[in-house]
Amino acid sequence: MNALIKWLEKYVVPVATKIGSIRWLVALRDAFIATMxxxxxxxxxxxxxxxxxxxxxxxxxxxxxxxxxxxxxxxxxxxxxTIAVIGLIFAMTFGYHMAKQYGVEPLSGGIVTLGSFLMALTQTANVTTALPKAITGAAAKTLKAAGATLTVTKDAATGKLVHNLGTSGWGFFNFNGHFGSQGLFTAMIIGGVAVAIYIFLMKRNLTIKMPDGVPPAVSQAFAAIIPASAAFYVVGIFTWAFTKLTNLAFVDWVAKVIQEPLLHASQGYGMVLLLTVLVQVFWFFGIHGTNVLGPILDAIWLTAQYQNINTAAANPGAKLPFLWTRASFDLYAWMGGAGSTLILLIAIFIFSKRPDERAVANLAIAPGIFNINEPVMFGLPIVLNAIYFIPFVLAPTVMVSIAYFAVTHGLVAPIKNQVVWNIPPFINSFLATADWRAPVLQLVNFAVGFVIWAPFVIASNRIKPDELS
Incomplete structure (x- = not known):
């Protein structure tokens, strides 16, 4: 056990620490939090x-x-x-927090990323209408000259030919798609580039300086003009050229080449298991695993969750696109917080004879019910407590495996509602899924987690508090 912990301390902890200190990752995490x-x-x-x-x-x-x-x-x-335009909202919060991390005027940073995001979207709409009868001759030539298209298709039900009129117009954003979760990755990429240019020029003082006595709001706005304009033009040139060369809006290319493969990979058991284990290992060493890996959890699984939510809202009863989402981890693997420490507290009340553990459990049980586990993590402690390393990693690993296969095999409905993270277990799963089987799955996982935690709590009775390492 000591050898394993030393190996993790040497090779894993330094990586986690570096990841947690990368400012653009911190900004990404804070931007998602700001959309709450x-x-x-x-x-x-x-x-x-x-x-x-x-x-x-x-x-x-x-x-x-x-x-x-x-x-x-x-x-x-x-x-x-709100949720229907979460991509648009995130585009603003991402730039704001990026600029804030680097100590430059944040509101203009948010405006830069928001405007850049809009440049990357599709701005035309195509509408096809079935005609009651065919259009021929002069009328057809007039419509084609005006940019309309005339096509003929075969009706699958009747076998008859159907004449269709197609028209297009400029200035129409794809509200249902691009403004929502489909736009999140585009906002991260194109917004990240734009705000990086803005920050770089602000740091180099390539700004318009106003005389003393000018109100701060005016001075800050003028200071941002040159950096923001440069960022907008760089993005504008890129998105214009990209569309001309590929005949695709940048947002559609990102969705097809980057977002869809990542979301598809996120539904695999291996990726779900890996993230669960990493969060637990980071937490064991006192590093907030859910925060450090928050940019990955939110960028991938929260995007999937928003797509489920929007699908359920727009088409009640429709099949949801993703089975595993961001909240799935919280509901089924992290009851009471990372490690499912609420289960540990129950096991302590039943089996522990140590006064120090029972005292901490008495203080930690109330926040634990609401998924706040810092009191038990640092008060018991679990951090760097060798006796609890195995169940702390093993319990969530087994629980997430049970839940993953239950959801992917259709035994429990996937998540279709966003719930506040500190809603107590059993209530949160029903609200998130509208499925009575979800609390039952939580109960099964609770029992399994209890069986894993209990032997280690019993074993800890043989250890004096001053012997813990």
Whole structure:
């Protein structure tokens, strides 16, 4: 055991420490956190619609659903301004926190990333309409001259030929796709480049300096003009050239080449297991694993979660695109916090005879119920406590494996609602999935985790507090 811990201290901890100190990763994490007011408001709207629309619909309570249309409509408006446009909101918060990390004017940094994000999006809309009869002759020539397209397709149901009129227009953003979770990776890439240019020029003092006595807000705005303009033009030249050369908007290319493969990989058991183990190992050495790996967890699995949420909101009852999302870790592997330390506290109350452990458990149980585990992590402690290293890593590993295969085999519904991270176990899983089987899965995992933790708690009775290392 000591040899393993020394090896981890030598090779793993330095890497984790360096990752945790990279400023753009910290900014990325903080940017996701900053979207919480929007995501929580949108989550409330979606959860309310679960209870007034989705569940009643399952039971055939059509009259109740009809009477609640006013609330369903209001919730839809809230969703439209929050989770539905989370990519747009993140584009602003990312630039703000990047600029803040590097000590330059942050609001302009947010404006730079927001504007750059919009440049990378599709700005045209194509609409195809089936015509009641064919258009020929002069009318067809006039429409084609105006930029319309005329096509003929075969109706699969009737076998008849259908004449279609296609038109396109400029100035239409893809609200349902690009403004939402599909735009997150584009905001990270194109926004990161833009704000890096802005920060670089601000640091080199390539700014317009105003005389003393000018209000700070005015002075800061003028100072940002040259760096922001340079960033906008670099991004503008790139996105214009990219579209001309590829006939694709940059956001569509990112979705196809980068985002889709990463999201697909995130659904594999190996990737889920690896992230779970790394979070536990980092935490054991006192490094906040969920924060250090937050940029990865949020960029990949939170993106998948937002796509589930938006799919469920736009098409109730439709098949969700992703089975494993960001909240899946919290619900099934980290009950009470990383390591499922709420289970440890219950085991201490039942089996521990050590006064120091029972005293910490008495203090930590209330926050633990709400998934706050710093009191037990640093008070027991679990950090660098060799007796608890094995269950701290093993319990979440086994629990995440059980949950992964339960969800991927259709035994439990995937997550379709965003829930606040500090909602107690069993309640949070039902709200997140609207599936009664999710709390049952949590209960099974709780029991399995208890079986893993209990022997080590019993063993710790033989160790005096001053003998722990």
């Amino acid at each position: 007011p929007a995501t929580m408001a949108g989550s409330i709207a979606l959860i309310l619609n679960t209870f007034v629309r989705d569940i009643p619909t399952q039971f055939g309570w059509t009259k109740f659903v009809e009477n609640m249309q006013w609330l369903i409509g209001i919730n839809g408006q809230v969703w439209t301004g």
